[in-house]
Amino acid sequence: MNNGEAIWSHVEALSEDFFGLADRIWGMPELNFHETRSAAEHLAMLERQGFRTQSGVAGLPTAVMGEAGDGGPVIAILGEYDALPGLSQQAGVAEERPVEANGAGHGCGHNLLGSASLLAAAAVKDWLAERGIAGRVRYYGCPAEEGGSAKGFMVREGVFDDVDIAISWHPAPFAGVNKPISLACNEIVFTFTGRASHAAASPELGRSALDAVELMSVGVNYMREHMPSTARVHYAVIDTGGVAPNVVQPKAVVRYLVRDRELPAMQALVKRVEKIAEGAALMTETKVEGKIVSGDANLIGNDPLEALMHRQLERLGPPQFDEADRAFAREIQKTLSREDIEAAYARFGLTPQLDVPLCDTITPLGAGDGTHVGSTDVGTVSWVVPTVQMRGATYAIGTPGHSWQLVAQGKMPAAHRGMEHAAKVMAATATALFSDPAEIAAAKADFAKRRAGRPFVNPIPDDTQPELPAELPQAAE
Missing domain, CATH: 3.30.70.360 (Alpha-Beta Plaits)
Incomplete structure (x- = not known):
């Protein structure tokens, strides 16, 4: 069994527990810096998996961190678990049907994002212990990505200063390593x-x-x-x-x-x-x-890391959705316009296939023209540590981000298959880095080249404090 197959087996052995974590987070949608229950769930899972844990990271009450391993390089895997306002929706229903009027919902798939990242970190922890390899894997549970910029505050407090490589992902209609562009x-x-x-x-x-x-x-x-x-x-x-x-x-x-x-x-x-x-x-x-x-900050790409992650995707292949997954995805697509579906393909630089409801391929490395992008606080991390991010296919092609349709798909078997697929790719990327110091060196050299002559000014001013809700206790300094 090669390294890739070994780490995939570690992911598979843990997946069911993490599907449960993702579903619990879906059922307790919490907004920016209010993620008390979601953060507690992630912290409890870290402890059950045997990580050394920390809460209140960077003074943020709902930020958590877990570390495993000793010595060697530090590879961080980034997770999120915040929801969006006004997107409450019942799961598995292909019509708008809120659970709670004007309630929050996971309309960007962050219930899957954090759970898959923690799943990948747990699998890497077990792999390191099994192989006796020097190295540390860290899971960063990051709150408030949706407008709160928590990672920017974490960067400002120096929590990534000793990290060698950062890995992340985001739910999407397709699986691949996109052109690394954000605003x-x-x-x-x-x-x-x-x-x-x-x-x-x-x-x-x-x-x-x-x-x-x-x-x-x-x-x-x-x-x-x-x-x-x-x-x-x-x-x-x-x-x-x-x-x-x-x-x-x-x-x-x-x-x-x-x-x-x-x-x-x-x-x-x-x-x-x-x-x-x-x-x-x-x-x-x-x-x-x-x-x-x-x-x-805008994302800074990293050619060696993106090529390495893409190789893991090609070795693994696309997510294995079944006919039941595709049937529900078609029901979701009936609520969308042709323009929604065509726009999803355009964002990834692909030719539209209107009869394909779910991703069945790996997109080309660097897909997309970068013209239809948003913002992410992962960008701020990418200015201080070499960073790579993939897209993982978890929902029907054409589903708009920040929509009730995305919330409706957040607990479906297809979402679980997609998050396991993303966890395997992230975990395999991390183990490839631990196995070959030259890969880390190449990533750092590319990072230094891209940063040369480009001073970093954190877009969050020094006197700006996070918009923490008054009822939450402040984390210890």
């Missing part, structure tokens, strides 16, 4: 303060903070014509200042998300948005305070 971003909360007054009797005495928010929106929308095509700007008004139209609103708050392909370009765009906010305040004679609350 750098900052989330900024702008608070406008004006003066209340009676809107009819004394409107001249009022200074409307809501007017300022609306004027800021107009200014940003005019800016869109004059920003790079790689940039994205989104916003949500989170406090309109009240519900009474006969009161001039003295306070209003808007949250902006500013993105671009590279950190410097994104940071330059943030400055432009800040100037527009100042202009809106000037026009309305209000005051504005802008505060960056989170931020992600």
